[in-house]
Amino acid sequence: MIEFRDVTFVHQTGKTALRDVNLKVEKAEMLAVVGENGAGKTTLVKHVNGLLKPTKGTVLVDGEDTTKKSTAELSRKVGIAFQNPDHQLFSESVEAETAFALKNFGFSRELMDQRLNWALQFFGLEEYRNSSPLALSGGEKKRLTLACILAWDPEVVILDEPTVGQDAIQKEKLSGIIKMLRSTGKTTIIVSHDIEFIWPLQPRLVVMSQGRVVADGPADTLMRDEELLEGARVMQPQLVELYQRLRRRPDSPFASVNDARLWITGPVVR
C-alpha cells in the first residue's frame, strides 16, 4: 500500500528531517510512529499524501510514485488528521465543514448527503449539524476533524498526535474509533508520543530518532527493548516496566506480557 524507498528529505532551511528511510506498510495494517519531538514523525507522514516530496528516494502509494501526483489526488486515498483542529476548521456549520472535502473531490449530491449523514452520526456530531465548528469543545473539534476525513472514505487514515490536549473520556472514544478503523480494514498510521495510549492498541511500531527509523516491529517486542527506547527518548509503558522489573529477579512472582495485558500468575489487568 505505502512504500518508502531510501527516502531522504532536506528542508529548505537546510535541515535534514529524514535520512534513508525504508518502510513498507501493507493494506489494513495498523502502524504507530513514535519518537521524541523533532524526530521526523510528521515529516514522514506528510510524504504519504504528497505534501512533501522526497529530496532523494521514492515514496509509492498503491504502487504510484507520489512525485507524479498532486496532494489532492493522493488525499483521495490518504486522509491525514493534523494535531490542531483550529488549523483547519473554517466553515459556518459542522455540516458544511464535513462537506468541504467531498465537494473538492467532486462527490455527487446524493453520495455527499449519504456520506455526511453517516460521518456525523458515527462521530456523535449529529446534534451540532448546524452549529459553528468553532463553538464546539476541544474533544468535539477533534472528532469533527476525523469525521471530515472519514466522510470521503480514504483507504489510508493518518492521525497526527490524536491525544494531545484530550482528556481520559475523549481518549477512550478515540481508542474506540481507531479499533473500528482497524476492523473495517483501513490502513491506519498513528503518530504519537502517548505511549500509554498506543501500547494497548498493539500496533506495529516504528521508532524514529533524528530522522531515521531506528526500529520497526511489534509493539510488545520493541517496548521491552530498554536500550532502544532510551536512545530514542521514548518512554516505556508502565506495565512493561513493571514486568521487566519482576523478570529481573528469579524469585519474583511469575509475570508475562501478552496482548497488551500483564499477567502475574494469572491475568490481572490491562
Add this chain to the structure above:
Amino acid sequence: MGIATLPDIQRWKGLGSSMGEILRVQNLSFRYPEAAKFAVRDFELTIKGGEIVILAGPSGCGKSTLLRAVNGLIPHMYTGEYLGSVSVGDHKVSEARMSELAQTVGLLFQNPENQIFMFSVERDIAFGLENLAVPPDEMRTRVDEAMRQLGITDLAQRAPHELSDGQKQRVALAGVIVMRPRLIILDEPTSLLDPKTAVELVELVRRLRDETGITFLIVEHRLELLVRIADRLVVMSEGRKVLDGGPEEVLADERAAAYGISIPPISRLRNQLKRDGLPLENGFGPDDLAEELNREALGR
C-alpha cells in the same frame, strides 16, 4: 544544569514554607457574562506553603477558570458574576492590583510560545521586572539567578524561534520565577512536550520546590508523570471540587475514574491487586510496585 546555591535564594527560600497557608479559596462561584452556567461553583480549597497540588478533571470542568481566579485575571481582566473570595498570601485577589499579584502568584500557560514576548531569552525573562521598574542592576542579578535555576544560562541570547519546546517551557517558567512568587500555577505544562522532556520538567518542579519552598498548583491530564511528586490531588467536575486528598488515596477512590480522570496503569493495577486481597502499601511507579510484589512473593 547548574544548581543555584546563592545566599539570595536561601533568603528567599522558606518564604513560602514557613508561613502556613498560601492559598485560600472560599466558597468561590464564578459565571462569565451571558453564560448559562457557573464555570466554578461553591469552590473551597486551601493550600499550604511548599505543597505541590495537582488539579485534575475532564475538559470543560472549570479548571482554567479557577486558575484565572487565583492569579487575578478573574476578576481584573474578565468580569462576571463573582461570589466568595480568593486570598493568596496576604492579598485578597479581588482587591489587590495585578502588579502586586504578579509578585505573589505566577501563572505558566499551556503554550509557552504565547508568553514569550521578547526577542532574546534574557530580555524576555526580565519582562515582568522591567514592568515593575526594578533597577537594572538588581534585574541583572535576578535574571541570571532565574536562568541558573532552570539551567538555561547558555540560552540567554537565543531568539524564541531558536528554542525547542522544552526550552521554551523553561524560558517561560524562568519569566515567572524571576518575579519570586510564592505560588506558581502550571496549566497543563506537559501537554505539548514529549514524555522524556515532560519527565525532566516534572523533576525540575520538584527540585524548585525543594530548593525555594515555592508552592505549586498544577493542572494536568497526564497523571502518570506527575503523581510521583504531588502532595495532594484535587479532582474537579462541573465546576465543583469532588475529591481532595493524598494522590494514592484519590487514585484508589472508585469515583475518580467516573469523574473522567485517567488513572495511570500502575495505580489501576495496584487498586485491583488490593481488591484481590494483596496487602500493598502506597506508591506510584512500576519500581515501587515491583519491590512490593517481590516482598510479598518472598514472604509467602
Add this chain to the structure above:
Amino acid sequence: MYWVAGGFIFRRVNSPFHSLDPRVKLLVSAELFVVSLTAYSVTQLAVVMAVMLSIAAVSKILKRVGRTLIFSAGFSVFIFVINLLASHSLLTSAVYSVRFLAIIISTSLFFITTSPDELEQVMKSAHLPRDVVFAFTTAVRFIPVLMLDAIQIVDAQKSRGLEVEKGNLIRRVRKMVPVLIPLVVNSVIRSGELAEAMESRAYGAVSKPTSLHSYSSTKRDKLVAAGSLILFIITVYIYVRFPTPL
C-alpha cells in the same frame, strides 16, 4: 515561504557594523537613503552602490542583500519599462530602476543588521509611547510564528483536497477563505493568550518601566556617526556644487 521569511528575519551575526549602536545604524542607513534618493547620475549611483555593498560585505550579509535584490528585481524592471515608455531614454530608465534598488539596499542594511530588541531601543529613544513600541516588537516577534501557522493551515486544507493553484483569479481568491479564516481565528486565540500573559507579568504596572539592557554609545559609535555625517555633507555638497550629466 521559508525562502521569503529568510530574506527578512533578523539573524545574529558578529560584525563591526552589527555591533554599532542601533541609532548610529539608523543614522548611516538614513544618510545612505537620502544619498540614493537624490543621486541623479550613473557615476553617483555607482559610488553609492559600491559603498553600500562594501558595508554589506563587512557585515557578512551580502548574500541576504542579494536575496532582497532578487526579490525587488521585478519591481525594478517595472520601473525601467514605465520610464522607457515615458522618456524613451535607456539611460534615464536605468538610473531610475537602479536608484530604486539603491533605496531598497539602504533600508535593508538597517533592518537586516538590527535586532527587534535594538529596534525597540531606537523607538524608545524616540519617545514613542510604550504601547506603540510593544505592539511593534510583538508584531515582529510573531511573524515567524504566524508564518508557521499559515504553513500548517495550508497543509491541512490541501490534505482535504483544496487545490490552491488551480482556477482563474476569482476562484483562487475564493480558495484563500479556508486558509484565511483559520489564520485569523488562530491569531485571535494567540492574542488573547498574549494579553493574559502580559497582564500576569505586570504589564503597565508603572508608567516608566526599566530596561535590562542599556545602550550607551561608545567612542567607536560616536566616531562612526561623526564620520558618516561628514561624508554625507560632503556628498550632498558635491551633488549640488558639481552637477554632472547623466
